[in-house]
Amino acid sequence: MALVVKKFGGSSLATPEHIKNIAKRVVEDKRNKKNKIVVVVSATGDTTDDLISSAKKLNPNPPHRELDMLISTGEIVSSALMAMAIDNMGEQAVSLTGQQIGIMTDSSHTKASIKKVKTERITKELGENKIVVVAGFQGKDESDEITTLGRGGSDTTAIAIAIALKADICEIFTDVGGVYTANPRIVPEAKKIKTLSYDEMLEMASSGAQVMQTRATELASKYNLKFHVRSSFTKTEGTIITKEIDSMEKVVVRGVIAAKDEARVTIHDIPNKPGVAAYIFGRLGKEKINVDMIIQSSAHQDKSDISFTVNEDSLAKTLEVMEKAKEHLKASRVASDPNIGKIAVVGVGMKTHSGVAGKMFESLARENINIEMISTSEIRISCVIRRDLCDKAIKVLHKEFELEK
Amino acid sequence: MALVVKKFGGSSLATPEHIKNIAKRVVEDKRNKKNKIVVVVSATGDTTDDLISSAKKLNPNPPHRELDMLISTGEIVSSALMAMAIDNMGEQAVSLTGQQIGIMTDSSHTKASIKKVKTERITKELGENKIVVVAGFQGKDESDEITTLGRGGSDTTAIAIAIALKADICEIFTDVGGVYTANPRIVPEAKKIKTLSYDEMLEMASSGAQVMQTRATELASKYNLKFHVRSSFTKTEGTIITKEIDSMEKVVVRGVIAAKDEARVTIHDIPNKPGVAAYIFGRLGKEKINVDMIIQSSAHQDKSDISFTVNEDSLAKTLEVMEKAKEHLKASRVASDPNIGKIAVVGVGMKTHSGVAGKMFESLARENINIEMISTSEIRISCVIRRDLCDKAIKVLHKEFELEK
Numbered sequence: 001m002a003l004v005v006k007k008f009g010g011s012s013l014a015t016p017e018h019i020k021n022i023a024k025r026v027v028e029d030k031r032n033k034k035n036k037i038v039v040v041v042s043a044t045g046d047t048t049d050d051l052i053s054s055a056k057k058l059n060p061n062p063p064h065r066e067l068d069m070l071i072s073t074g075e076i077v078s079s080a081l082m083a084m085a086i087d088n089m090g091e092q093a094v095s096l097t098g099q100q101i102g103i104m105t106d107s108s109h110t111k112a113s114i115k116k117v118k119t120e121r122i123t124k125e126l127g128e129n130k131i132v133v134v135a136g137f138q139g140k141d142e143s144d145e146i147t148t149l150g151r152g153g154s155d156t157t158a159i160a161i162a163i164a165l166k167a168d169i170c171e172i173f174t175d176v177g178g179v180y181t182a183n184p185r186i187v188p189e190a191k192k193i194k195t196l197s198y199d200e201m202l203e204m205a206s207s208g209a210q211v212m213q214t215r216a217t218e219l220a221s222k223y224n225l226k227f228h229v230r231s232s233f234t235k236t237e238g239t240i241i242t243k244e245i246d247s248m249e250k251v252v253v254r255g256v257i258a259a260k261d262e263a264r265v266t267i268h269d270i271p272n273k274p275g276v277a278a279y280i281f282g283r284l285g286k287e288k289i290n291v292d293m294i295i296q297s298s299a300h301q302d303k304s305d306i307s308f309t310v311n312e313d314s315l316a317k318t319l320e321v322m323e324k325a326k327e328h329l330k331a332s333r334v335a336s337d338p339n340i341g342k343i344a345v346v347g348v349g350m351k352t353h354s355g356v357a358g359k360m361f362e363s364l365a366r367e368n369i370n371i372e373m374i375s376t377s378e379i380r381i382s383c384v385i386r387r388d389l390c391d392k393a394i395k396v397l398h399k400e401f402e403l404e405k
Numbered sequence: 406m407a408l409v410v411k412k413f414g415g416s417s418l419a420t421p422e423h424i425k426n427i428a429k430r431v432v433e434d435k436r437n438k439k440n441k442i443v444v445v446v447s448a449t450g451d452t453t454d455d456l457i458s459s460a461k462k463l464n465p466n467p468p469h470r471e472l473d474m475l476i477s478t479g480e481i482v483s484s485a486l487m488a489m490a491i492d493n494m495g496e497q498a499v500s501l502t503g504q505q506i507g508i509m510t511d512s513s514h515t516k517a518s519i520k521k522v523k524t525e526r527i528t529k530e531l532g533e534n535k536i537v538v539v540a541g542f543q544g545k546d547e548s549d550e551i552t553t554l555g556r557g558g559s560d561t562t563a564i565a566i567a568i569a570l571k572a573d574i575c576e577i578f579t580d581v582g583g584v585y586t587a588n589p590r591i592v593p594e595a596k597k598i599k600t601l602s603y604d605e606m607l608e609m610a611s612s613g614a615q616v617m618q619t620r621a622t623e624l625a626s627k628y629n630l631k632f633h634v635r636s637s638f639t640k641t642e643g644t645i646i647t648k649e650i651d652s653m654e655k656v657v658v659r660g661v662i663a664a665k666d667e668a669r670v671t672i673h674d675i676p677n678k679p680g681v682a683a684y685i686f687g688r689l690g691k692e693k694i695n696v697d698m699i700i701q702s703s704a705h706q707d708k709s710d711i712s713f714t715v716n717e718d719s720l721a722k723t724l725e726v727m728e729k730a731k732e733h734l735k736a737s738r739v740a741s742d743p744n745i746g747k748i749a750v751v752g753v754g755m756k757t758h759s760g761v762a763g764k765m766f767e768s769l770a771r772e773n774i775n776i777e778m779i780s781t782s783e784i785r786i787s788c789v790i791r792r793d794l795c796d797k798a799i800k801v802l803h804k805e806f807e808l809e810k
Contacts, residue, residue, distance in 0.1 A: 016462040023463075051482070056422040058428075058486055058494035066492070069500050073478035077456070080475035081463055087465035087471070095474050099504070100549055121467035144505055 001166040002033070002094060007040040007136065007158035009177055012232035012349050013078055013146035014045040018250055022173075022232070023085035028133060030091060032196040036126045037333045038165065040136045040158040043074025052302070063110035068138075068148045071343045072098070075135035075154065083133045092130040096121060100144075103139035103157065105147045112139060114149035114156065114219075117164035134161060146386035155216035156385050163223045170227040172212055174195075177231030178238030179204060179211055186391045189404035193254055194237075197244040200254050203346040203380040219242065244348055250348040252400040258390040259342045262292065263315040264373070265308040267322055278327060280306065283321050292342070293375040293382060309384060312338055340372065341387035343396055346380045369393050407438070407573040412541065412563035414582055417637035418483055419450040427637070428490035431536060435496060441531045443570065445541045446487055448479025469514035473543075473553045475743050477503070480540035480559065488538045497535040497618075501526060503551075508544035508562065510552045517544060517552035519561065519624075522569035539566060554625075558640035560621035575625070575632040577617055578623045582636030583643035584609060584616055586660045591796045594809035598659055599642075602649040606661050608751040608785040622646065649753055657754040657761055658806040663795040664747045667697065668720040669778070671712040672727055674737035681734060685711065688726050694719045695755040697747070698780040700788060712778060714789060717743055724774040745777065746792035750802055751785045768805040774798050 006026065013019050016200065022039075030037055051071050056061045062070075079095035086093035102118030125132045136154025137405050149156050155172060162170035179201065183192040196204070198221035205214050211229055220227050220241065230238030270276050277296065284291055294308040310318050315338060322334045350356050360381055364371060369392065375386035385393055411431065418424050427444075435442050456476050460467045467475075467482070484500035491498035507523030530537045541559025544552050554561050561578060567575035583605065587595040603626035610619050616634055625632050625646065635643030677683050682701065688694055699713040715723050720743060727739045755761050765786055769776060774797065778789035790798055803809065 016459070054421070054482075054486060055489055058424060060491040062489040063492050066485045066488045066498075068501075069488075073481050077459075077475060077480050080471045081459060083471045083474075084460055084464040087468050093471075095471055097474075097551075100522060100551075146502075146505075148796040166487055400416060 003036045003165060005038045005158050005162040005167045005170040007154055007175045010042040010045055012173055019085050023089060027086060027089045027091050038132045038134060038161060040134045040154055041078040042136050044078050047074040068146050072146050072148055074136040075137050077379055079133045079135040080123035083192060086131050093236050094125050094130045095133040095135055097135045098138035099140040099326055105141055106251055107141040109147055111150040111334045114160045117160050119164050127321055142192035152213040155213045155293050158214045160218045163225050172227055172229045173232040174229060178229050182394050182398045185392050187398045193239050195240050197348050199379055200346055200348050202242045204257055235359040237389050252353045253345045253347040256394050256397045258394050260387055260390055261312050261339040262309045262340055262342050263312040264309050264340050265318055265322060265336045266305055267331050267334050268305050269303045270329050272302050272304050280325050283325055287321055288318060294371055295373050339387045340384050342382055343390055343393045344380050344382040348379050363396050364393060408441045408570060410443045410563050410567040410572045410575040411558055412431055413578050415447040415450055417578055420656045424486055424490050430495055432491060432494045432496050432590045443537045443566060445539045445559055446483040446499050446583060447541050447559040450481050452479040452516040466605050467532055473514045473551050474664040477543040477551050477553055480542050483537045491536050498538055499535045500538040501532050510544035510546055512606040514552055516555040519565045521564050524569050557618040560618045564621045568630050568651050575630060577632055577634045578637040579634060581623050583634055587799050587803045591799050592803045598644050600645050602753050605751055606646045609660055609662055623681035644732055657758045658752040661750050661799050661802040663665045663797050665792050666717050666718040667707055667714045667745055667747050668743040669712060669714050670723055670741045670746050672736050672739050675706045675734050677707050677709050688730055689763050694723055698778055744792050745789050746795035747787055747789055748795055748798045749785050749787040753784050756783050768801050769798060772801050
C-alpha cells in the first residue's frame, strides 16, 4: 500500500471516453495495489482558452482577480466529473477545490505561488477510503480570494500536494509518455530516458522539452520528491525524475533539444561602465520579459554590444523597451533577428567530463552549421543557430553523442 | 441613494452582447441614482443543462454532492464575466461565490435551504464603492461543502440577500417583464398587473404563471420584502409584489392562469378509515412527488375514492407508488388520465366577495366546458378540465372578469 498522487492534464480528459478511461485506470490501481490515491486534474480540453476568450469579449484587460474566479471553474468541473466517473465504477470519490483543501497562496492573481498546503481535509477523506480528486491550478489567499497558479499550474498542485502528504510518488501523466533523448518527431531513433536528475529535467524543460512546468520540477527538487512522467494512454513506464544518483555519472549527454521560437536582439555601442546591463535587464524584467541567453562583447575600449535572446512572442515589446534604453544609454542602434533557433545538449555527466563542448561545435561545423551565440551551464551547452537548421543540428548531435544506443 | 439587489436570469445573459447590455444598465443605475448595487446572476443560457448532460454521460446517477460541485460553476462563470463587463465600463466590480459570501445552507445537496446569509463581505465591498456581483443558486454547509438551492434558486439567493442587507428593493429581471392577468400568448388583451400581494403571487405561480420560484416569494413574504418583477430588455415598470394593501380590496379577480402539464390519478375503493390518506401521500412525499389538487369522495359507507393531480413528468413514478399502495390498502384499482389541464382564477379580493366561484362555473358551463375537479383556497379557485379546452377557458374567464380593463 502506497500513497500516490496522480496528475492528468486537459488533453487526457478531453471527452467523456477519456475521463472514463482515466477513472478506470485509477480504480484498478486502487483495487489491485490497495493504494491511497489523490488525483489532480486540469481543465478538460480547451476549457481554459474558451473561458479566457469569453472574458476578452467583455473586457480586453479583465481584472486578474476576476480572471481567476472565471478560469478556476474549469478544473472544478473536471474534478467533479472525474469523481462521478469513479463513483460509477463502484469506488467512493470526493472532489475538492483548491479552496476547500486550503492550498494557500500569495495574492498574485493568475500567477500565484503556493505558500502552504493544508492536509487535514485530504487526509480525512483518504482515511474514509475515498479516492480524492483535486481541482488543480488553484488555491486561495489569506483573504479567501480565489487564485490560480499560471499555465500548467496543475503540475505544481500535484507536486505540492505530494510533498505535503509525504506521498510515496507523484505520477505526472502526459501525452508524450516521458522525456526523450530528442524530439521523436525530428529524430525517429530518439529513446525514452529512464531516469533524470532534477537539474537535467530543468535544463531539458527550459530549452524546449515541454513535458512539464519548470516550477513544478524546482519544487520537487527542493523537497526531494521523486516523480514519474508517464503516458496517459498506455501503462508503459515513463521517465523517473529524482535526485542525482551514481549510475548517472557514466552518461555524459542525456538529451538534445531545440527551441524554435526564439528571437535575438542586439544593442550596439553602449558605454562600457557599471550598471548598464543592470539597467537594460531591469527594464525588461519590469515588463515581465524573460531573457534567455545574454552575451556581452567589448569590441572597443569604451563601448560594447549586448546581445540576448527572448521568446519571439515578446519581441515587439522587447524592441519598444530597447528603443527607450537606446535613448537613455546613448547607444548607436538596436538590431533584431527573428529567425534564430536554439539547440542544446544536456547531461549531468558534463560536469566531470571535458570535451563535450568541443565535440558539439566540431560536429556542427562539419555540417556547415554556423554557431551565432554560445551559452553554457554546468550541465548544458546551448548554441544559437539559424532556425531552419535546428532539425538538422538535432539529428547530427543525437548521432554524435550516440543517444540512440 | 438606495441599496438595490438586482437578479438576472440565464436567458438575459445568454451572449456577450446580453451581458454588456445588463452591465450598462447596472452602471447607469449606479451613476444616475448613486445606488449601492448587488447583482445576482444565474448561469448563462444552457450552461446548467449542458453540465448536467456531461455528468450523465459519466454516471447516470451522479452523487448529489458532486453534482453541486459541478453545476455551481455555471453561476461563478456568469458572476466573473459580469464583473469584467462592469469593470470595462469604468466602475469597480467584484464577483463573489456563495461560499465567499457565506450563504449558509443545510446539507441537502441539489435542493438546499438557506439558513443564514452573512453580510460582512458584501457590506465591506459596497463600502468600497464596488458593485457586488453574486453567483446565485449556491451556498455552503457547515462542513464547507458546496450546495445548490435547486432550479431557479437564484431568485431565492436574491431575495435572501436583500433581506439580510435590509435592501430597499429587490428587482427580479425576467423575459416576460411582469405578471399578467393571463398569458398574453393566449389572451392578447391580457394586461400587466401593477401590484400583487405575496399570496396572490404565490397562487399565480403555483398555478402556472412561471415568473419566479414559489420559494423565493414565500421568503419575501415571511420577511415582508418588497420586490419588483420587471423586464430585462426594457425599462418599463413591471409588477411590484408586496404585502396586501387597501386599494387592492376593490379588485376581486387579479388574473387567470392555466397549467397544461398535469395528470390525474384515482385510486378506487379504499377502506374508509383513518390513516389511509396519510399513507398514500406519505409514500408519494417520500418519492419527492408533488401532489396538487386532492379530492376524496365517499360513494359507499365503508369505501371511498381518492383523486389527485400531479405533474405529468411524475406520472409514471406516481403510478408505481400507487400500484404498491393498492396492494397494501386492498383497493380495487388505480386509474389515470394524462390529458387534463388546470385553470384558476386568483385574487385577494375573493376573501370578502362572494359569487366568484358561481360566476366562474357558470361561464364555463355556458361554453360547454365540463369541470372534472374543483379546489379552492381563500384567494384562488381552480378547476380541472380537458387539456385541449384550457386556452378557450382562459379567454372566457379573462373576459368574464373584465381583466382587460
